[in-house]
Amino acid sequence: MKSSNPVFARSAEFNGRGGAIANDPSQWQVDLNGSPTHTERGTGTGRMTMDSVVEKTAITLGVLTVAAAITWFAIGDIVNPTTGEAAYGKAATFATLGAIIGFVLAMVNSFKKVVSPALVLGYAVFEGVFIGAFSKVIAGYVNAPSIVFQAVLGTVIAFAGTLAAYKFFNIQVTDRFRKIVTIAMFSVVGVLLVNFVLSLTGVLDNGGLRGFNTLGLLVSCALVVLAVFMLIMDFDYVEKGVAAGIPEREAWRAAFGLTVTLVWLYIEILRILAILRGDN
Numbered sequence: 001m002k003s004s005n006p007v008f009a010r011s012a013e014f015n016g017r018g019g020a021i022a023n024d025p026s027q028w029q030v031d032l033n034g035s036p037t038h039t040e041r042g043t044g045t046g047r048m049t050m051d052s053v054v055e056k057t058a059i060t061l062g063v064l065t066v067a068a069a070i071t072w073f074a075i076g077d078i079v080n081p082t083t084g085e086a087a088y089g090k091a092a093t094f095a096t097l098g099a100i101i102g103f104v105l106a107m108v109n110s111f112k113k114v115v116s117p118a119l120v121l122g123y124a125v126f127e128g129v130f131i132g133a134f135s136k137v138i139a140g141y142v143n144a145p146s147i148v149f150q151a152v153l154g155t156v157i158a159f160a161g162t163l164a165a166y167k168f169f170n171i172q173v174t175d176r177f178r179k180i181v182t183i184a185m186f187s188v189v190g191v192l193l194v195n196f197v198l199s200l201t202g203v204l205d206n207g208g209l210r211g212f213n214t215l216g217l218l219v220s221c222a223l224v225v226l227a228v229f230m231l232i233m234d235f236d237y238v239e240k241g242v243a244a245g246i247p248e249r250e251a252w253r254a255a256f257g258l259t260v261t262l263v264w265l266y267i268e269i270l271r272i273l274a275i276l277r278g279d280n
Contacts, residue, residue: 067128
């Protein structure tokens with residue numbers, strides 16, 4: 001089960017190098033029902049299950065949501081003529097710090113061979129700070145706080161719809177699909193970084209590819225499609241990881257991967273709604 005997803009690529013277990021399942025019957029134990037069960041060699045811990053992935057993902061998203069909510073209320077009223085300027089400056093500071101520290105932790109978690117629950121939750125905290133501040137700015141930009149709820153609802157619908165399609169239509173993730181999506185993802189990250197630098201230095205006007213205009217709308221729509229493809233890859237890795245009997249701690253890696261994709265999906269949906277609202 002060789003993985004090209006950067007989140008899972010460093011995991012020996014997700015890539016079939018961990019020897020997660022004990023094939024020697026002497027390593028088996030008997031549960032309370034009298035049925036033999038496998039255990040990991042040398043670890044004595046359990047195996048990752050769908051329930052453990054759901055549990056760890058819920059915890060990670062819960063921490064992120066709480067951090068985002070605290071940040072949202074800590075910033076204050078960004079559209080108030082009296083306090084708006086100070087609130088906007090606070091939002092910009094929170095968004096910048098959250099984005100930078102969240103990105104660093106995301107890189108550490110992506111390339112760390114042994115997953116760390118503390119680092120995963122740390123990423124959730126700082127990414128939550130970024131999400132809360134970014135959402136506050138966008139809501140103030142269109143003067144419609146309800147847009148945040150709409151973006152959250154859109155993210156939930158996209159996640160549920162993708163999962164339903166993956167299960168009901170029995171979508172098969174081939175090596176070719178993985179390579180295409182992974183290459184597309186790294187290409188997009190590279191282009192967006194260049195776009196950010198050029199926009200920051202004034203070479204590109206109105207944010208370039210990330211402006212709140214028709215071009216920005218088309219780019220965000222394309223990125224939503226790419227994020228959905230990444231979700232499909234995440235589902236495939238989790239399903240195959242459970243089938244391979246990888247260690248339970250890898251549920252934190254799966255939770256991290258799903259959280260990264262969902263955050264990306266939320267940001268793009270929020271941008272799309274803001275652009276459409278701004279054009280009205």
